[in-house]
Amino acid sequence: MTLFLLSCKSSNKTSENNNGITSSNTKSTTWNQSYGGTDKSYDTQLLKMREKVASTFQSLEFKDKTTGKTMAYSLFVPKNYDKNKKYPLVLFMADASTVGKGAIAPLMQGYGGIIWATDESQAKHPSFVLVPSYKGPESTGKGMKTVVNDNWETTEEVDMTLRLLDLVVAEYNIDKNRLYTTGQSMGGMMSFYFNVKNPDLFAASLFVGSQWDITVLEPLAKKNFFYIVSAGDEKASKGMTEVGEMLTKKGVKFGEKEFSAKLPQAEQEQQIADLLSKNLSINFVKFTAKTVTPNEETKGGAEHMYSFDYAYKLEIVRDWLFKQSKK
Structure with missing residues (x-):
């Protein structure tokens, strides 16, 4: 897991890149790091999506009977x-910059x-979205907090997340055959951990x-x-290589694709469509190095965070993801 924070100024210019990201630089500004x-x-x-969508989540608190501690979380109810x-549920966990x-x-x-x-996603896939937040332990010594680390150690908040999930599933009519886990960096590490700890819980990841x-x-x-992953993200790419080697040794087929993150969005979608045409349960995707970052910036973990x-x-x-079911 690699973590960095950037702050950069923007100029008075509006443009749209090939993959549909619109940049509106009408004034000098810096990223609000209070959100990580x-x-x-x-x-x-x-910026527009988060202002519109974040407010549609309920902001709640989970009181964990096992530890006696609390966890703030956000829940989207269709x-x-x-x-x-019955509704599917997506569990999303962010990276350590948000802890x-x-x-x-x-x-x-x-x-x-x-x-x-x-609205567009919910029209196609009415679903619950569960987004926990983490307090983290004391600082790691690098000015950062996290709930997992590169020595594969976890804090009690990680297992609290599974108990939170149990609570939400029990409270609403959620399809236990269509639970999905996803996360980035720290959150992805947690998703891996959950698949090991309880391999029968999620339909897909x-x-x-x-x-x-x-x-x-x-x-x-x-x-x-x-x-x-980004091909320029050394730790995540190594992790992907290791999983690929493990699957190959076990005789498990998986799909692979690499392409530029700067491709127009429609072309990226077609790349994935080609991959899925092989009808495999496991698929690896790499964004070509130096294509996920603004201005090909690669310092300080940019390849990781921008991917x-x-x-x-x-x-x-x-x-x-939504097509996957345990039954």
């Missing part, structure tokens, strides 16, 4: 929720938490910019998942 994440002040599509109808910044931070840092709750202890990941061989949103904007991947 990395500087995306150029992405007005994101409009016109019908208690007689200690409150329940709103995972919703505001990027697309990962909110894109499932847009979307791992973004993350990795986990390869010695315990054999349960993934029987799972449905997408694994998406997340490109993964979550792949509509065809999100559609694929």
Whole structure:
């Protein structure tokens, strides 16, 4: 897991890049780091989406009987929720830059938490979206907090997340055959961990910019998942390579695709469509190095932090996730 924060100024210019991200730089501004994440002040599509969608989530608190501690979380309940109808649920966990910044931070840092709750997504896939927030332990010594680390250690908040999920599933009419986990960096590591700890819980997973202890990941061989990283993200790419080698040794086929994150969005979607035409349960996607970052910036973990949103904007991947069911 790699973490960095950027702040950069914008100029008086409006433009749209090939993948549909509109930049509106009408004044000098800096990214609001109170939400974590990395500087995306150029992405007005994101800025508009989060202002519209984040407020549609309920802000709640979970009181954990096991630890006696509390966890703030956000929950999106489908409009016109019908208690007689079963709904899928997406569990999203953000990266460590959001830890200690409150329940709103995972919703505001990027697309990962909110894109499932847009009107467009809900029209296709009415679903619950659960987004926990984390307080974290004391500082790691680098001025950061996290709930997992690169030694594969977890804090009690990680297992609290599963108990929170149990609570939400019990409270609403949620389809236990269509639970999905996804996360970026720290959150992706947690998703890996959950698949090891309880391999029968989720119907499918979307791992973004993350990795986990390869010695315990054999349960993934029987799972449905997408694994998406930037080729320039050394740790996540290494993790992907290790999982690929493990699957190959076990004789499990998986799909692979690499393309530029600067491709027009329609072309990126077609790349995934070609991948899915192989009808495989496991798919790896790499964004070509130096294509996820503004101005080909690669310092300080930029390849890592800027890769997340490109993964979550792949509509065809999100559609694929909702098609997966344990039955």
